[in-house]
Each structure stands twice: as C-alpha cells, then as structure tokens.
Amino acid sequence: MKYLSWGEKLFFILKLPFRRQLEVYKKFGLYNRQKTREVSLFYTSPCLNDCVFCKRKEGRWPGTGPIMRQLDENRRLGIEKLNLVANEPLLHPDILAILDYARACGFKRFGALTSGELFASWPLTKKLIARGLETVSIPLYGLRREHDAAVRSPGSFKKVIAGLKNLEREKTAEVYIHSMVLRQNLGRFRDFLNFLDAGIKYPLAIVPLRPKDTALAYKDLMPSYTEIVKVLKGSGRNFIDYPLCILRELSPSVFRGISSCRTQKERIYYHTDKKHISKSTFFYSKLVPNPPLPACRACSVLSFCPGVLPEYARHYGASEFKPL
Numbered sequence: 604m605k606y607l608s609w610g611e612k613l614f615f616i617l618k619l620p621f622r623r624q625l626e627v628y629k630k631f632g633l634y635n636r637q638k639t640r641e642v643s644l645f646y647t648s649p650c651l652n653d654c655v656f657c658k659r660k661e662g663r664w665p666g667t668g669p670i671m672r673q674l675d676e677n678r679r680l681g682i683e684k685l686n687l688v689a690n691e692p693l694l695h696p697d698i699l700a701i702l703d704y705a706r707a708c709g710f711k712r713f714g715a716l717t718s719g720e721l722f723a724s725w726p727l728t729k730k731l732i733a734r735g736l737e738t739v740s741i742p743l744y745g746l747r748r749e750h751d752a753a754v755r756s757p758g759s760f761k762k763v764i765a766g767l768k769n770l771e772r773e774k775t776a777e778v779y780i781h782s783m784v785l786r787q788n789l790g791r792f793r794d795f796l797n798f799l800d801a802g803i804k805y806p807l808a809i810v811p812l813r814p815k816d817t818a819l820a821y822k823d824l825m826p827s828y829t830e831i832v833k834v835l836k837g838s839g840r841n842f843i844d845y846p847l848c849i850l851r852e853l854s855p856s857v858f859r860g861i862s863s864c865r866t867q868k869e870r871i872y873y874h875t876d877k878k879h880i881s882k883s884t885f886f887y888s889k890l891v892p893n894p895p896l897p898a899c900r901a902c903s904v905l906s907f908c909p910g911v912l913p914e915y916a917r918h919y920g921a922s923e924f925k926p927l
C-alpha cells in the first residue's frame with residue numbers, strides 16, 4: 604500500500620463530502636461535546652508564502668461552480684459552521700461570493716486557517732467579519748527575521764502583526780496563534796515568547812512539526828525533543844500534541860492541569876476547553892492518531908498521551924520517551 608504522509612491523510616479526509624466528514628469525526632469521538640457541528644471546505648490553491656516545512660502548491664483556484672456544488676450539500680444537513688482550509692483560503696478571488704453562497708446554503712459562522720496576512724487590509728477584514736468569519740487560526744514562527752525566513756516571504760511578519768491589530772479592531776470573536784519549534788527558530792524562541800507576552804493578547808499553541816510535502820528534510824527542520832527541552836524547559840507554554848513525558852519538562856503546570864482532569868474526555872479536550880487552540884485545528888491533529896511506541900505500552904498516561912509522530916521516531920528513535 605502506498606505510504607501516505609500525515610498531510611496526505613488529513614487532506615483526504617478534509618476533501619470528503621460534509622456528511623462523510625461528520626462520520627469520520629464521529630468515528631474519532633470528535634465534535635460530540637459541542638452544541639453545533641463543524642465541517643471543512645478544503646481546496647488546493649496558490650499560496651502567499653513558500654514555507655520551509657511545506658511546498659508552495661502553485662495550482663489554480665477551483666472555480667466557484669464545484670465549490671458551490673459542494674456547499675449545496677448543506678441545504679439538507681443544516682450544519683452551522685464551516686471552516687475554510689487551503690494553502691491560503693481567503694486569497695480565493697471569489698472568497699466573498701463563496702461566503703455569501705455558503706450562507707445561502709445554511710452556514711452561519713465561519714472559521715479559517717490562514718496566514719493572517721490578508722487581514723492587513725482593514726476593508727477586507729471588515730467584509731469577512733461582516734459575513735460571519737468568527738474563528739481565525741494564524742501561524743507565527745518567531746520574530747520578524749525568523750518568521751519571514753520560515754515562510755520565505757519578506758514582509759510577512761509585518762503584515763501578520765498588522766492583521767492581528769485589524770482583527771482586534773473588528774472585535775473578532777476567536778483569534779488563535781499557533782507556532783512550531785524548528786531548527787530555524789529555536790535559538791530565538793524565548794525572545795519570540797517575550798514579544799508575544801508584551802503585546803499580543805491572543806492564545807499561543809505550540810504544535811509539533813507534522814510532515815507534509817516539505818521543502819527541507821525532516822531532520823533539517825525538526826530539532827530533537829532533547830534540544831527543545833534544553834532551550835524551553837519550564838517555559839510553561841501550551842505545547843499541544845507533544846508527548847506528555849516531554850510536556851512535563853517543558854510546561855509542568857500544563858502537565859499538572861491535564862493530569863488533574865477528572866475524566867478522560869476532559870484530559871483529551873483540555874486545550875480546546877481552555878481555548879488555547881481552535882477546535883478545528885486541534886481536531887485536524889486528532890484525525891491521524893500516532894501509533895504507540897513499544898516503550899509507551901507500560902506508561903500510566905498512555906490513554907491520553909498524544910504520543911510520538913512516526914516520522915519523529917524514525918529519525919530520532921525512542922530513547923527520549925520515558926514511561927510515567
């Protein structure tokens with residue numbers, strides 16, 4: 604069977620018709636704690652950036668015809684929230700018409716996983732928010748030098764910061780920032796955290812690098828957890844989807860918070876319940892679970908540990924993971 608990367612598996616699921624997406628979420632026990640359900644509209648697309656951990660998909664925008672046909676399915680389903688996912692979903696030349704059509708099909712609220720750069724335009728930000736965009740997940744990979752180098756787009760950091768200001772101005776309901784610790788930003792990651800603490804009020808989630816169609820080799824991007832702990836030990840941040848034995852070193856308070864939850868569901872959904880990360884971004888990571896390493900089978904937290912990405916174990920082995 605052809606080996607599929609994490610990204611290929613995820614994109615396969617996100618392209619399913621809405622009804623099938625709901626079945627997959629149900630299978631993984633997701634969305635069962637919410638009053639409303641959410642689905643995703645995924646289209647491959649051009650991108651503003653050319654991230655070192657991705658490969659810019661030059662492709663063409665899908666026409667509005669196929670997108671509208673997919674949205675029509677919701678006239679029967681009546682789902683309230685739609686998440687827009689692409690390389691840069693808001694860059695679609697007909698994005699406002701797509702949102703208007705989605706509203707006509709019954710969607711009332713929207714989320715987007717986006718670079719955030721387009722919000723540097725205040726008029727566009729206003730139009731998107733007025734159409735029901737309420738949840739925005741934006742990546743930031745460090746201070747200006749590190750971020751612009753990671754996304755290989757000079758000026759990106761400045762636009763994202765301007766965009767965050769406009770989102771605040773428009774009182775956007777939910778704005779989340781996510782980041783990754785990479786070889787390219789590890790050295791100045793503490794400075795980046797200090798910068799966020801001083802002026803950005805939105806929650807930060809630090810997630811592990813997940814292999815997609817990358818421009819650089821995995822080990823040229825992902826430091827070992829030992830290297831990360833050396834720099835960020837005790838930093839107390841929300842390292843989401845990190846193995847719990849590593850999280851305990853990096854953020855003892857977050858580890859204690861998860862461990863002291865009373866039920867299994869509370870432990871698994873700790874970060875979404877506390878609004879550290881958008882539900883959709885978190886759920887995307889849960890759709891492709893990590894198989895447990897042999898050493899993990901004896902661990903007392905195995906049932907709620909996110910585990911170790913197979914790609915990580917292939918490159919760095921399993922010696923860093925100590926059963927708790």
Ligand code: SF4
Pocket residue numbers: 846847848849896898899902903904905908909910911924925926927
């Ligand atoms: S030993 Fe394995 S199961 Fe236990 S915390 Fe570490 S990665 Fe998770």
